[in-house]
Amino acid sequence: MMHEVKNFFDYLAQYISLDDQTFENAIDFLKVEAICKGEYLVHEGQICSKIAYINEGLFRIYYLKEGNEINTCFCKENTITSSFNSFINQVPSNEYIQALENSMVVTLSAGHLEKLTRESATWQTVRRLLTENECLRLSDRASSLSFESALVKYKNLLKYQPEIIQRVSIQHIASYIGVSRETLSRIRSQIRE
Amino acid sequence: MMHEVKNFFDYLAQYISLDDQTFENAIDFLKVEAICKGEYLVHEGQICSKIAYINEGLFRIYYLKEGNEINTCFCKENTITSSFNSFINQVPSNEYIQALENSMVVTLSAGHLEKLTRESATWQTVRRLLTENECLRLSDRASSLSFESALVKYKNLLKYQPEIIQRVSIQHIASYIGVSRETLSRIRSQIRE
DNA sequence: TAAATTTTGTGACAAATGTCAATTGAAACC
DNA sequence: GGTTTCAATTGACATTTGTCACAAAATTTA
Known part of the structure; x- marks a missing residue:
């Protein structure tokens, strides 16, 4: 197993106990990708097709408002990033995810996560935890903005x-x-x- | 079945198809409560023990910052309200939920939802959808604040x-x-x- | 290394917003 | 109906922040 994938599983294991079966179900679906500084994980207008565990590097999420870039999130190594709304509802993203440093990520496509979620209670829980974490982050951000x-x-x-x-x-x-x-x-x- | 409970199920049915079994599993856990204007569904410091489907009425969610009340959300009839972070993680709430009008709600305790979630894929999905909706709302709010x-x-x-x-x-x-x-x-x- | 480009810092000023105080208006209570 | 209480408005002024212009510094590119 590539060490990036191992790190991803270790990350998940913080939140839930992953048994061998859960690992094996997923391992063929995971893809390790290098993304250079300045390149994009997600473009506006695209449907965000995957979540990415950041093994190494840094990303920003931003959208355009009247021509200006508004950053909504910085995502560093050992976290998961995605254009949340787009990924969940499979609608075109209104935001960009761009690498600010040369980065290495482990990706899992929406379709594969869907499949894992259907077949395994553990992955169902993983998905729920991802969502709940996103909520907490957004809630903190909203309160710090006001x-x-x-x-x-x-x-x-x-x-x-x-x-x-x-x-x-x-x-x-x-x-x-x-x-x-x-x-x-x-x-x-x-x-x- | 009380009409408030029926409305709650109709609300859920918008998001997912609920079969008879799913109804029956839940019905004994639901409680219909009247909450008068000015009264609280959740107090700061309390662990938010339930989610509430608002059949009728209006609530605000707020927290205190340096003595001032900061409203973060208004919840009206035919939506679900809860102190999200507190409910999900069963930690003391940092926010209050107060009725702005005389209201009628259907509540489901954290423990009961947990039980339903364990036993039924449908309720698992319900819970996920609630969280995802919360995320979208928070994301809109954050972007409108900045x-x-x-x-x-x-x-x-x-x-x-x-x-x-x-x-x-x-x-x-x-x-x-x-x-x-x-x-x-x-x-x-x-x-x- | 030098030139070009991008990022950061500053000054001057305008616009937006907060704060305090006083007034008006509306709702609740007797 | 009149009184009391709370909510909303308005004025005056201070503070914060944005905008534009330009300079300095840092970074990238040739």
Whole structure:
């Protein structure tokens, strides 16, 4: 088994106990893919056909609003990324998923997950947990976007996702926390003093 | 069968075909409850022990931030409400669910849903759909909170949830869209002209 | 290494929004 | 019906943030 796949199973095992059968059911469906910096996992208009476990690397999810890119999520190694709405409902995605670093992912197609879900209670649970995690993330994001000053939002990011600040450019972070890049720049210089 | 329960099953049947067995498995677990205006379905600090199908009425979900109430959701008849994170993970809720009108709900406890989920693929799917719906809602909310002016946020509410504006006080709506009530008041008078 | 490109930082100013205070309006209660 | 209480509006002003323009710094490319 490739070590990327092993890492994926280890990741899942955090949430649920995976027996040998569960492993075997899935292993033929998994694909290890390299995605270079700047390349896309999902394009707008495409139906998101797979979920991706990130073994190594970093992605951003963004959509376009009046020509501007709005980042909604940064996904780093040892997490799962997908254009959630598109994947679940198999409708065209309104967002892009782009690699910010050279990355290595393990993908599982919607069809294969569907099949696994039908055949195995464990995979059914895996799918549910993925969804529930997504909910919690979205709920945190919604609450951090409302009623926080730009300063507080940035400090929260520093506190809870310091790695992101190291690895992602300021302009991307600005749109993630919902302020202009100039404002974020000023906040940073203010904090430095 | 009480008509409230029947409405609940009709609601579920929109999403999935429920056979007789599925009905019967659940019917003893369901409780019809009246909740008066101002009363609470869930209190902060409590573990949210149930989901509630709203047969009639209106609720708001809010949490406290520095003493201020922040509304995150309005739930009206023919939807399901719950303190999602608390219910799913059975951890104390950081939010309140309060009736804004005299309401009638059908509740199902976490334990009973767990039991149904274990025993029936249909209920497993019901649970998944509930979660996925919650995700979509949260995702819409996050995107409407970021990078929209107060005016646009209010217009979106008018467009997509006009009923809420009819039934909910301005102060609650203001905190829902993330502006002060004075600002919202000014926006409204501006639109009127 | 040098040139070109992209990203980040700053100043100046305008626009949007928050805050506080006072007033008006509406709903609830006696 | 009148009083009381709470909700909504409005004005004045301060603060925050966005926008535009340009400079500095960093990164990429040739």
